Amino acid sequence: MTSFEMVLTIGAACAATVLTRALPFWAFPAGRETPRFVRYLGNALPGAVFGLLVVYCLKDVSLFTGSHGIPEALGILVAGGLYLWRRNMLLSIFVSTALYMVLVNLVFV
Numbered sequence: 245m246t247s248f249e250m251v252l253t254i255g256a257a258c259a260a261t262v263l264t265r266a267l268p269f270w271a272f273p274a275g276r277e278t279p280r281f282v283r284y285l286g287n288a289l290p291g292a293v294f295g296l297l298v299v300y301c302l303k304d305v306s307l308f309t310g311s312h313g314i315p316e317a318l319g320i321l322v323a324g325g326l327y328l329w330r331r332n333m334l335l336s337i338f339v340s341t342a343l344y345m346v347l348v349n350l351v352f353v
Contacts, residue, residue, distance in 0.1 A: 311347075311348075311352035314352065315344050315347035315348050315351075315352055316344070318343060318347060319341070319344035319347075322336070323336045323337065323339075323340035324336070326339055326340065
């Protein structure tokens with residue numbers, strides 16, 4: 245890659261970043277009401293994204309071989325239980341991930 249191509253690539257990445265950061269302010273100015281559809285997406289998408297992540301993470305789990313999905317199930321239960329108890333998503337993600345890593349690397353080897 246030549247120096248010109250590097251500068252061009254960095255410039256394109258910077259322009260794309262600035263555009264994606266500024267676009268919502270241009271599309272939805274402060275004086276106007278946010279459209280109902282956008283508000284609906286703001287409420288519906290977080291749950292849908294997390295559901296998609298759970299399905300993606302469990303797609304290769306085999307219940308008939310290896311650890312039989314026990315570390316994954318325990319991680320999900322701990323994440324859900326901690327979130328319902330403390331209402332802190334970061335805490336539930338960090339603790340359940342740490343538990344899963346301990347189980348996979350030290351218990352179910």
